Amino acid sequence: MADHTNPILVIAEKEIGDTWRDRFVLIVTLFLVTAAMTALVVGAIALKTDVTTYNAARAALLALGKSAAVIAKPEFYPLKLLRGFVEHVEIIGAVIGILIGYRAAANERGRQTLALIMTRPVGRIQFLLGKIAGALALIFIGLTGTFLLAGASVSLLGGVVLSLNDVLRLIIVDLLATAYALIFFLIGFMAALWAKKLPNALLVAFTVWLTVVLIAPQIGDTMDPDNQVAGGVFAQLHVTKAQEHAILASFSTYETLRNGIEIISPTKHFERLTFAILGIKNIYTGKALSPILIEKTGDIIWLISVIGVLLLVLLSRPLDPNRLSKE
Amino acid sequence: MMTTSPSPARIVLRHSLGTVVREQTVAIIAALFVALIFVSAFLGWSATSTVDAIYKSAAVYLTKQGMAVPPNPLLAASPLYLLRNMATYVSLIGSLAGIVIGYQLIASDRKAGVMPLIGTRPVERRAYALGKTAALVSILCGLVAFAALVSVATFFILPGFHLSAHDWVKLFGFYAVSGLYMLVFGLLGLTFGALSRSETVGLLIPITAWLSFTFILPQLTSNINPVASLNPVTALTAPPSSTFFQLTGLLLGPVSLAEAYRTLAAQLLDMLPPGFADRAAISPWATLLMALVLLALAARSALSRMDMTRGDYNG
Numbered sequence: 001m002a003d004h005t006n007p008i009l010v011i012a013e014k015e016i017g018d019t020w021r022d023r024f025v026l027i028v029t030l031f032l033v034t035a036a037m038t039a040l041v042v043g044a045i046a047l048k049t050d051v052t053t054y055n056a057a058r059a060a061l062l063a064l065g066k067s068a069a070v071i072a073k074p075e076f077y078p079l080k081l082l083r084g085f086v087e088h089v090e091i092i093g094a095v096i097g098i099l100i101g102y103r104a105a106a107n108e109r110g111r112q113t114l115a116l117i118m119t120r121p122v123g124r125i126q127f128l129l130g131k132i133a134g135a136l137a138l139i140f141i142g143l144t145g146t147f148l149l150a151g152a153s154v155s156l157l158g159g160v161v162l163s164l165n166d167v168l169r170l171i172i173v174d175l176l177a178t179a180y181a182l183i184f185f186l187i188g189f190m191a192a193l194w195a196k197k198l199p200n201a202l203l204v205a206f207t208v209w210l211t212v213v214l215i216a217p218q219i220g221d222t223m224d225p226d227n228q229v230a231g232g233v234f235a236q237l238h239v240t241k242a243q244e245h246a247i248l249a250s251f252s253t254y255e256t257l258r259n260g261i262e263i264i265s266p267t268k269h270f271e272r273l274t275f276a277i278l279g280i281k282n283i284y285t286g287k288a289l290s291p292i293l294i295e296k297t298g299d300i301i302w303l304i305s306v307i308g309v310l311l312l313v314l315l316s317r318p319l320d321p322n323r324l325s326k327e
Numbered sequence: 328m329m330t331t332s333p334s335p336a337r338i339v340l341r342h343s344l345g346t347v348v349r350e351q352t353v354a355i356i357a358a359l360f361v362a363l364i365f366v367s368a369f370l371g372w373s374a375t376s377t378v379d380a381i382y383k384s385a386a387v388y389l390t391k392q393g394m395a396v397p398p399n400p401l402l403a404a405s406p407l408y409l410l411r412n413m414a415t416y417v418s419l420i421g422s423l424a425g426i427v428i429g430y431q432l433i434a435s436d437r438k439a440g441v442m443p444l445i446g447t448r449p450v451e452r453r454a455y456a457l458g459k460t461a462a463l464v465s466i467l468c469g470l471v472a473f474a475a476l477v478s479v480a481t482f483f484i485l486p487g488f489h490l491s492a493h494d495w496v497k498l499f500g501f502y503a504v505s506g507l508y509m510l511v512f513g514l515l516g517l518t519f520g521a522l523s524r525s526e527t528v529g530l531l532i533p534i535t536a537w538l539s540f541t542f543i544l545p546q547l548t549s550n551i552n553p554v555a556s557l558n559p560v561t562a563l564t565a566p567p568s569s570t571f572f573q574l575t576g577l578l579l580g581p582v583s584l585a586e587a588y589r590t591l592a593a594q595l596l597d598m599l600p601p602g603f604a605d606r607a608a609i610s611p612w613a614t615l616l617m618a619l620v621l622l623a624l625a626a627r628s629a630l631s632r633m634d635m636t637r638g639d640y641n642g
């Protein structure tokens with residue numbers, strides 16, 4: 001039960017109740033669960049295929065009296081199975097944030113209730129903080145449920161029990177995913193709160209989503225020279241990693257530009273962080289958690305800064321009860 | 328002198344074009360698409376030049392080390408490879424622009440409250456549906472024609488990229504297929520703009536379908552992760568050879584619309600990796616045309632069932 005003397009908690013509780021009754025956010029969260037589970041199952045099947053192929057090749061080599069050491073054994077790190085899952089959180093998690101934000105403001109506009117709320121002893125900041133608190137709780141509950149399911153599925157599909165360290169990594173990624181989705185909540189909320197026409201707000205928020213979630217990382221990824229040729233340009237040139245770095249040293253301006261495009265996107269920061277924490281990126285596989293967190297502090301600060309700036313913009317702008325009518 | 332009045336479908340078309348181009352959201356998404364057409368041309372040129380420069384550096388380096396220099400991987404590539412990002416942008420923004428335009432064509436009438444008025448006029452539903460579909464086709468044709476024009480200009484401006492007559496045919500074939508792909512999503516937007524009782528749901532259902540076609544189905548059929556599907560090269564990676572992917576490719580391949588478009592685009596832009604085998608039970612052309620026919624029928628049915636006595640959405 002909410003503390004009825006605290007307007008922030010009352011508004012937050014009402015927000016959660018409204019969204020629950022509305023079912024729409026629940027449906028989109030179920031869509032995320034479906035996409036995430038698809039990614040997990042498909043990833044596990046692909047890994048199993050690799051293992052079967054390795055075993056067949058190994059058996060063939062041994063039958064020919066040759067050493068099996070020439071072929072690399074597929075390594076199994078359970079959390080690596082979460083790659084597709086994390087990518088779906090990047091895309092659909094952001095959509096969920098936008099939808100919760102949009103509906104948080106659209107409900108008030110549709111029912112024209114803000115003017116009424118403002119006649120009560122509720123301050124503007126309290127109203128906004130209540131909305132944010134409610135959204136944060138909704139996002140956290142939805143994502144935590146999805147992460148719990150993902151953790152259980154990784155255990156089940158991989159046939160391993162996740163270690164405490166693995167669980168801790170999942171909890172950290174869950175919190176980061178909540179912070180990431182909060183960014184898009186704030187974008188959707190502000191767009192719906194201030195746009196002249198409500199559906200335009202949704203489209204403006206989706207345009208921002210397209211730009212920062214899909215386009216900016218896509219441009220950065222496509223500009224990567226190693227992604228220009230099937231199999232990778234350096235692999236085709238039979239160049240080692242050390243030689244690759246030596247060659248790329250003379251293309252530092254291009255690399256800086258490419259990286260600059262990628263880092264304007266919070267999605268890329270979230271991805272770099274989570275891929276490192278979960279060991280999805282090979283250089284972090286099996287590495288201890290604390291050095292990863294220290295190395296990735298910049299990405300954490302970036303995500304927090306984006307939230308901070310958006311909050312500042314939201315809280316500094318006055319509310320206009322007259323704007324809150326459906327157009 | 329007798330003047331013949333334009334047909335109702337033509338009036339609806341003219342009015343719809345006038346209304347929808349004034350819609351801010353349509354302008355935003357169309358502007359984004361146009362911006363990405365230029366980005367695609369720049370990216371193609373910049374990345375190709377960089378890979379070429381990297382090859383030259385690598386050749387010097389390998390020669391110094393006394394190692395063999397492999398052939399330049401770009402020499403084998405067609406000049407059309409320059410446009411590889413365009414296929415990604417059409418499947419991302421082009422299709423979304425189609426949804427928004429299709430949806431707004433109906434939503435603008437419903438929100439303006441003109442449906443009951445149209446209902447009182449001697450305008451057949453068929454003429455209304457025809458006018459709206461013609462408006463959708465006209466706008467999408469305009470966008471695709473502009474994209475094609477930028478590509479043509481790119482090939483004329485940039486030195487070192489010469490297209491043969493066959494390449495030009497393929498280039499225009501690519502834009503024709505892109506236009507059809509965008510039209511599929513435009514018809515989806517049109518259908519739900521007409522069918523839905525809620526304005527938000529009318530927009531979100533096509534977007535959810537778009538998310539499923541773009542990110543979920545390719546993962547099921549080809550093990551392509553969502554981010555990999557944004558890259559024109561990695562999106563064409565062969566799936567692992569297992570019974571599961573053979574089955575999903577065979578059964579779900581025919582409905583995996585984004586994959587069908589990517590395969591067609593890759594064929595037309597000479598991007599298909601060597602040994603690429605499409606495992607779907609039907610050809611990607613059939614998938615695209617089937618989707619187009621089904622959605623054209625769905626849009627016609629939705630528009631002819633619209634309640635002309637009440638136009639606006641519930642919320």
